[in-house]
Amino acid sequence: MTRASIPSRRRLLALVPAAALALTLTACGSDAAPVVSADPSAALDTETTLTFWTWAPNIEKTVALFEKKYPKVKVNVVNAGQSAAEYTKLQTAVKAGSGGPDVAQVEYFALPELALSKRLVNLKEYGAAALEPKFTASAWSQVAVADGVYAVPQDTGPMAMFYNKKILDELKIEPPKTWAEFETAAVKIKESDPKRFITSIDPGDAGGVDSLIWQAGGRPFQQKDASSVSVNLQDPGAKKAADMWTSLINRKLVDTAPGWTNEWWQSMGSGQYAMWIIGAWAPGNIGSTIPETAKDWRAAPIPQWNAGDTVSSENGGSAVAVPTSSKNKAAAAAFAIWLNSDPEAVRSLSANGLFPATTELLKDPAFLDQPVAGLGGQKANQVFADSSAGVGKGWQYLPYQLYANSVFKDTVGPNISTDINTGLTAWQKRITDYGNQQGFKVTAP
Amino acid sequence: MSTTHPPAQSTPARPTSRSRPVPRSGRIGHGSFGYVFFAPFLVVFVIGIAAPLGYAAYLSFFQDRLVGGNVFVGFDNYTRALGDELFRAGLWRVTLFLLVQVPVMLALALLAALAIDSGRLRWPALFRIGIFVPYAVPAVVASLMWGYLYGDRFGLIRQIGDALHVDVPRLLSESWMLASIGNVVTWEFVGYNMLILYAALRTVPQELYxxxxxxxxxxxxxxxxxxxxxLRPALALATVFSIIGTFQLFNEPNVMQSLAPDVISTSYTPNMYAFNLAFNGQQFNYSAAVAVVLGGVTAVVAYAVQARSMRKEQSL
Incomplete structure (x- = not known):
């Protein structure tokens, strides 16, 4: 883990206080700090103003805890847009060399691209490597890109099946445990009311389909080395998932309305959709967008391909990174580390709706037994924690996943209601063409 | 305001200073003085328009790859743009839009201008402002609003159709999308074009009537x-504006994309394509080339229309 990236004694010294900060997690650690340029804890003792781009809900509350603890550092929280909207601004600002933040929220799928194009600081230089044991393996594997550590995991989105208990009770359906049962339930739901669907697939959201492929065992994107990648959106897992959903969509058991629109939430709220298969971050959105019916929703494990398995995947989830254009890298790194690994901070993040990425909190009984407000008080964290433990290993994103995801709607989108496999093949072609243009060696195994 | 005291410094020196023999470096001084007035515009023009255009043109001759870095590629980006099917499809789409939407919009604007000018309307000012108000609504808001009205399940148009037992087509589907966007753009810009035409009508001398x-x-x-x-010159002007606006179509489809991502692709219009190339694909160089080609096409079409209408003007 600590490889060649520590060339000198000076660097090594810089690691000491950072590790102290990360492991003792309470003291500010400045007493032990030798004066080195990349010393994060000393940076927290200097008057600094950090700009933090994020769209995480209620993050100000956790930031306030930080400012209380390190009164010399002021953090400006700015919502610069969500997901792709933020990355667009971030990439442009870093390219321009000014106007960017010191700290930025970045989803896992976008990290390899931003890291590879040198938009982000390698946090190994600030001692982040020592944090590895604190985080779940899947979260850590997604921030450890090409021998570096380019962000600190903030939250994860282990997949779960959210269902409208009222509808299932009314139709006497048990929450399906396998995809076969899911299909049977879908038929029953349709028979009860032709306007009802068991769920919907968003024709514009690459992440949602990725998660389903991931759970089915597909690993379509692999980076082999710095300049070669392989793409196979027709591997057995991808095909298995695409076949099943195509069949459900063709039989009008699953809707294909674009997600997150007003109409889509209306369908969720009015009982036209019985389920939503998505990351553990969903309860917050259910609670805030359809408060009237939020109490009807419950969480259950994602259906399995083989009865008795506990295979899961992730959807969404973010990490916190330091762009290379920051003028306060040491302080920014220290802030990012504290925000996401200090137990007090992590509890605060979790209390404000983010699903934790740290193993300690995931095992904490107080966390596991906490009723989730958005789900009628269900102790749903147990479901999510089990899902987190079952996340399939080896998933990777492309070093240009931002582009890839942006053309998902151009390729899979128009084919969503005929054959998803056709769409995936078209998507693969676009991804391959782009990769070749960008100088990658793209192979399809 | 109320200066009671007489103008104290009405300097008697003035006439003499005026009659002071001016050094006759004459015409050159005169001419260069004009540049002083011209300078503020020139500065803004260079900084705001010429320099970015030049920079975009410069960028379009390079390729900055994720692997391999930045290299000079000559006209490669341009040959790629000319053969790019996505770009061509977008260009064809806005051309179709131009051929249908612009005549409809201008005809409606003309009708409105003539109606208001006829003096037969009860409250002409009310009509004028009423037709013009949509122009004051930001395009993003207008597109969102219409997007909700078009909605396939809970949209107002669908609900009215259901209530009247009329089968409303799916307005956000592939076959209807361009027409739906055309409707939004028409709604936004009829008032603006009406004002151009109406202003031209007001200049017609009363004696003629x-x-x-x-x-x-x-x-x-x-x-x-x-x-x-x-109205002919004003119509030509409105046409040229509309042509430029159509080739630059961006806001409306970009907003509606979230409502119909499976219909509106990232290359739906040439401008959207250029935007997405640059900001989602980090292909700033290729995007610059696409933008330059698009600018060229727009200039040629707009110029052709203008030249044609001017020739007609002269032949009258």
Whole structure:
């Protein structure tokens, strides 16, 4: 883990206080700090103003805890847009060399691209490597890109099946445990009311389909080395998932309305959709967008391909990174580390709706037994924690996943209601063409 | 305001200073003085328009790859743009839009301008402002609003159709999307074009109408023989504006993309394509080339229309 990236004694010294900060997690650690340029804890003792781009809900509350603890550092929280909207601004600002933040929220799928194009600081230089044991393996594997550590995991989105208990009770359906049962339930739901669907697939959201492929065992994107990648959106897992959903969509058991629109939430709220298969971050959105019916929703494990398995995947989830254009890298790194690994901070993040990425909190009984407000008080964290433990290993994103995801709607989108496999093949072609243009060696195994 | 005391410094020196022999470096001084007035515009023009255009053109001759870095590629980006099917499809789509939407919009604007100018309307000012108000609504808001109305399940249009047992087509589907966007753009810009035309109508001297009435011309005849010819330059102007606007179509489809991501691709219009190339694909160089080609096409079409209408003007 600590490889060649520590060339000198000076660097090594810089690691000491950072590790102290990360492991003792309470003291500010400045007493032990030798004066080195990349010393994060000393940076927290200097008057600094950090700009933090994020769209995480209620993050100000956790930031306030930080400012209380390190009164010399002021953090400006700015919502610069969500997901792709933020990355667009971030990439442009870093390219321009000014106007960017010191700290930025970045989803896992976008990290390899931003890291590879040198938009982000390698946090190994600030001692982040020592944090590895604190985080779940899947979260850590997604921030450890090409021998570096380019962000600190903030939250994860282990997949779960959210269902409208009222509808299932009314139709006497048990929450399906396998995809076969899911299909049977879908038929029953349709028979009860032709306007009802068991769920919907968003024709514009690459992440949602990725998660389903991931759970089915597909690993379509692999980076082999710095300049070669392989793409196979027709591997057995991808095909298995695409076949099943195509069949459900063709039989009008699953809707294909674009997600997150007003109409889509209306369908969720009015009982036209019985389920939503998505990351553990969903309860917050259910609670805030359809408060009237939020109490009807419950969480259950994602259906399995083989009865008795506990295979899961992730959807969404973010990490916190330091762009290379920051003028306060040491302080920014220290802030990012504290925000996401200090137990007090992590509890605060979790209390404000983010699903934790740290193993300690995931095992904490107080966390596991906490009723989730958005789900009628269900102790749903147990479901999510089990899902987190079952996340399939080896998933990777492309070093240009931002582009890839942006053309998902151009390729899979128009084919969503005929054959998803056709769409995936078209998507693969676009991804391959782009990769070749960008100088990658793209192979399809 | 209330200066009671007499103007104390009405300097007597003034006439003498004026009659002071001016060094006759004459015409050159005169000419270069003009540049002083011109300078503020020039500075803004260079910084705001010429320099970015030049920079975009410069960028378009390079390729900055994720692997391999930045290299000079000559006209590679341009040859790629000319053969790019996505770009061509987008260009064809806005051309189709241009051929249908612009005539419809201008016809409606013309009708409105003539109606208001006819003096037969009860409250002409109310009509004028009422038709113009949509122009004051930001395009993003307008597209969102219409997007909700178009909605396939809970949209107002669908609900009215259901109530009347009329089968409303799916307005956000592939076959209807361009028409739906055309409707939004028409709604936004009829008022603006109406104002251009109406302003032109107001410049027609009243005597012409009086003379026509003496000759026994009715309102229709006046509209046909006086107003329409008088409107020709204004119509040409509105047409050129509309052509430029159409080729740059961006806001409306970009907003509606979230409502119909499976219909509106990232290359739906050339401008969207250029935007997405640059900001989602980090292909700034290729995007610059696409933008330059698009700018060229727009300039050629707009110029052709203008030249044609001017030739007609002269032949009259």
């Amino acid at each position: 009086e003379a026509a009435e003496v000759d026994g011309a009715g309102e229709l005849r006046k509209a046909w023989s006086i107003k329409l010819p008088a």
